[in-house]
Amino acid sequence: MATQADIYQQVWDVVVVGGGMVGAAAALGLAKNGFSVLVLEQQAPNMDWNRQTPVGIRVSALTRASENILRNLNVWSFIVQNRHHPFRSMHVWDAFSSAEVTFNAAEIGEANLGYIIENDLIQSALWQGFAREPNLAVSLGSKIIDLQLPNADDAIAKLSLDNDKTLQARLVIAADGGRSQIRQLANIGLNRQDYDQCAVVGIVKTELPHQDTCWQRYTENGPFAYLSMGNNYSSIAWYLPIEKQQWALSLSDAEFAQALGKASDYRLGQVVEVGQRGAFPLIRQHSNHYVKHGLALIGDAAHTIHPQAGQGVNLGLLDAAALVDVLSAAKQANRDFSTLACLRKYERWRRGDNALVQRSMEWFAWFYQDNALKNGVRQGVLPIVNHFKPGKNWLMEQALNGREALPSLAQLYAI
Ligand SMILES: Cc1cc2nc3c(=O)[nH]c(=O)nc-3n(C[C@H](O)[C@H](O)[C@H](O)COP(=O)(O)OP(=O)(O)OC[C@H]3O[C@@H](n4cnc5c(N)ncnc54)[C@H](O)[C@@H]3O)c2cc1C
Structure with a gap:
């Protein structure tokens, strides 16, 4: 592995800015395909995991395609050794009609519909994988002050840092999240819409068992969800108008528990234990371009969506896997993988699918x-949908396995 002094000497094939779940997956996938990779990250994740590590409040519902990516990157076993919670059903209903829809994994011959896993654990598992890749290095803590993309005079991208050093790469991958500094330095604009909502998250214990089911109820404020974790614990996602964020955070534990019970219509009885909570404002963003010569945007740096269907990181991991395929194919054919023509293949592959999920x-x-009309439509139509197995099975397959042609890493046991 390169020492910290060496990292400024060499021209990296790829510098990945942001070692969150998506950037780390891209870095690991590229290193496994023979690219020299440097990950530039502000803060290292906790690498010291065991089953007693306190449960984090940020969790993701991972699809089968994401599970395959993590399996194929050889990091799934680390997650399983620590904590992962399969959910076998999803139950959706609302406060204004009596229509309910249930999706069951067994109906499509699957053991589960995905897993609820803490974000920190996913990131840490990927970082554990870094140590096994001799051509992958990490640089921690340096701030970027400038980005120079390849131009007619110089085919190398340059990242100037606040320590007066410069990193050089054929390709920069921006995986630095929704507020991407790299996207801004590259002057890539955004289509942006504030949802005027926040998500209040945390881990709670309920009186009744969750039955390995994710429960989602639409209320006048927005959806409320229980995502099933160990024993009677669930992760909550309580969507509220943004002006209620401070109110929700300021409630006493007893008031908070009472409010959650009410939002879920006591489907799992009373909330009997609440832990730490946090809240996140929700914004839809889609960058106008995913690529420039020498630059590719992935994950939240390229798009953020409403988390009600738990798709954000799943889409980001598919971006990472698609980019690995496109770059590896170019490298194998001895073509320059940093050109706009090459990178546009990645953009064409992923942009439409991400936009479709955002819109849905x-x-x-x-x-x-x-709304009286919509309440009536749900009342009339959803019971039919609930009993129309081909339609429901198709929806479950799409959500679980992805909609577009799957990148190699997202296929079952690709490596
Ligand atoms: C309430 C809520 C619930 C959600 N639930 C789900 C779910 O169930 N399923 C799902 O798929 N998605 C879910 N999402 C979305 C998901 O969390 C995001 O899509 C995902 O975290 C994006 O990962 P990322 O790696 O692209 O970005 P981030 O997680 O934002 O990571 C970016 C990384 O870049 C680093 N970084 C930033 N700037 C710099 C810089 N200048 N230099 C170096 N490093 C930098 C950061 O430190 C960070 O490590 C949810 C989101 C919210 C808000």
Whole structure:
């Protein structure tokens, strides 16, 4: 592995800015395909994991495609050794009609519909994988002050840092999240819409067992979800108008527990234990371009979506896997993988799918609004949907396995 002094000497094939779940997956996938990779990250994740590590409040519902990516990157076993929670069903209902829809893994011959896993654990598992890759190095803590992309005079991208050093790479991958500094330095604009909502998250214990089921109820404020974890514990995602964020955070534990019970219509009885909580404002963003010569955006740096269907990191991991395929194919054919023509293949592959999923979140919000006509439509149509197995099975397959042609890493046991 390169020493900290060496990292400024060499021209890296790829510098990945941001070692979150998506950037780390891209870095590991590229290193496994023979690229020299440097990950530039502000803060190292906790690498010291065991089953007693306190449960984090940020969790993700991972699809089968994401599970395959993590398996194929050889990091799934680390997650399983620590904590992962399969969910076998998903139950959706609303406060304004009596229509309910249940999705069951058994109906499509699957053992589960995915896993609820802490974000920190996913990131840490990927970072454990870094240590096994001799051509992958990490640089921690340096701030970027400038980005120079390849131009007619110089085919190398340069990242100037606040320690007066410069990193050189054929390709920079921006995986630095929704507020991506790299996207801004590259002057890539955004299509952005504030949802005027926040998500209040935390881990709670309920009186009744969750039955390995994720429960989602649409209310006048937005959806409320229990995501099933160990024993009677669930992760909550309580969506509220943004002006209620401070109110939700300021409630006493007893008041908070009472409010959650009410939002879920006591489907799992009373909330009997609440832990730490946090809140995140929700914004839809889609960058106008994913690529430039010498630059690719992935994950939240390229798009953020409403988390009600738990798709954000799943889409990001598919971006990472698609980019690994496109770059590896170019490298194998001895073609320059940093050109706009090459990188556009990645953009064409992923942009439409990401846009479709973003839009479908708005469709859900619209469909579940409290409105006499829509309440009547749900009342009439959803019981039919609930009994129409081919339609429901198709929806489950799409959500679990992805919609577009799957990148190699997302296929079962690709490596
Ligand atoms: C409430 C909530 C619930 C969610 N639930 C789900 C779910 O169930 N399923 C799902 O798929 N998605 C979910 N999401 C979305 C998911 O959390 C995000 O899509 C995912 O975290 C994006 O990962 P990322 O690696 O692209 O970005 P981030 O997680 O934001 O990581 C970016 C990384 O870049 C680093 N960084 C930033 N700037 C710099 C810089 N200048 N230099 C170096 N490093 C930098 C940061 O330190 C960080 O490590 C949810 C989101 C919210 C808000």
